[in-house]
Amino acid sequence: MTIAIVGDSEQVTCTITWAGGHTTTGTAIRAVARLEQLSYYPQLLDRIRELAEQGHRAKAIVERLAAEGFRPAKGRDKISTRCVDQLLDQLGYPPQRRRRPAFPPGEAPGPDEWSLDQLATELDMPPITLRDWAAKGWVQGRRQSTPPHRWILHADHDELAELRERRARPAGWYTRRYWQQPPEQSQATD
Structure with missing residues (x-):
């Protein structure tokens, strides 16, 4: 073969x-690593340019591309909205930012509280990683009671220092630490 x-x-x-x-x-x-490796990358750019000229936003462009059979580099079902946003930016189209709705009364971030995006920017880390940390309880926070249920995270001066220290650890540090700990002695019960 x-x-x-x-x-x-x-x-x-x-x-x-x-x-x-x-x-x-x-x-x-x-699967390939980058969109630029796709054999139909020039046609993909042309189609994104056409759809943008027709006034479509990134989310609508993603749906159109999926319906027309364009697939992402890594074998997923469709190209992500974020990827289309980046391609639109490369093609010279201005960013189309959505205005986020205001927080409901009484739910806005208070002292030492941050929106997820603000804290991610402060820590110089991806928001998705910070959301994972919140889900694991590594950073304390609460969820907005109404859609879109945004995270509001708490981090005072000391907690910011701890989060920065956690961020500086190498990838896989926690997994290695887990496996390096001696196994707990199991007690036999009769």
Whole structure:
């Protein structure tokens, strides 16, 4: 069997030579690291440009691209809104930021409280990682009672220092620490 990748694209050619000498050839699709590697990247940019010129926003463009069969580099169902936003920015289209609704009365962040995005910016980290930390209880917070149920996180001066220390630890630090701890002695019960 021979497998050949077409350039560095997602396209793969497979050739099987059977024992009797017959040859079967087929194609397959593989995940690639970047959109730029996709064989149809120029057509993708053209289509995004067309849809933007028609006045479509990123979310609508994502749905159109998915319906038209454009797929992301990493094999997911559709290209993300964030990715389309980045491509629109590269193509020179101004950002289309949505105004976030105001917090309901009495639920705005108080002293030493931050919105998730504000705290992520302060800690220089991805908001999705900070949301994971909140879900794990590594940072204390509360959720807004009405949609979109935004996180409001608490971090005073000392907690900010602890979070910065946690952020500075290398990836996998907690997993390694878990496996390096001596196993707990189990007590036999009769």
